[in-house]
Amino acid sequence: MSIRFGVIVFPGSNCDHDAYHVTKHVFGQDARFIWHKESDLGDVDFVIIPGGFSYGDYLRSGAIARFSPIMKDVVRFANAGGAVLGICNGFQILCESGLLPGALMRNESLRFTCKDVLLRTENSSSLFTNDLALGEIIRVPIAHGEGNFFASEPVLDRLEGEGQVAFKYCDAAGAITAASNPNGASRGIAGILNEGGNVLGMMPHPERASEAILGRTDGAKIFSSIVKSLVEA
């Protein structure tokens, strides 16, 4: 049985086709686009909020997209335990919508940064990461100007204590250092899970690193985790 992936499309989304391509053609699952004006997700098993610049990043990244009609159903779906992956702008939208804690601020460098980064796997038991080993380092690209994850110290402590940090930016030895942090994110955090473990937001783009022809395949482990988790469920 195929997993039905729904990829939300906002005006300004630009990684929607990448997410569709990976789930549909690389992993052979069912995938469909869902326009943001829809009010119902339909019978999807998994929701992807893709990268891009929804609403031109007006006001704040993700701030306006959060009020698109489809987001009400995404919140309902997530609160009912449905699996949701937000990549880059998708992560920003998940934070703005309250499905994930914290916020994504402007990069400390003030520059849009587009390059490969190394990520250390901090949680290898979630439905998004169970094909990875704890501490496993993967190479995935980032492309953002506002990826500087911020949350209050108590929230950061809770995220770390509860295993809700999925990935941190690291160096080749797996160390979390200032030099390995591309945007100034608190504690080097690149991706977080919600309390229930069914929502993941991450700034790096695994969908751009899931095929040998693209020169990187580490991101495929996130999609293989998802497929394995949902097929077994």
Next chain:
Amino acid sequence: MFKANITITLRTSILDPQGKATGHALGELGYKAVQSVRIGKYVELEIDAPTHAEAALVAKSACQDLLANSVMEDYHVEIQELVAN
């Protein structure tokens, strides 16, 4: 009719790299008296409300719901009455 002049800035506990870089540039220009710079956003709302207080409530609610992200930003609202010509 009222006008709300709203300024939104990063919370004071959060480093503002834009402000810091601009502060450095002012220092280079000789503005030694400038001790710090913080950069934010400015939003104007025209609000049809019966009283000053009610216009302020609308503006604050708009800040909380959309205009500012309370995780990282503070907002300041000033209300002025618009006098018809």
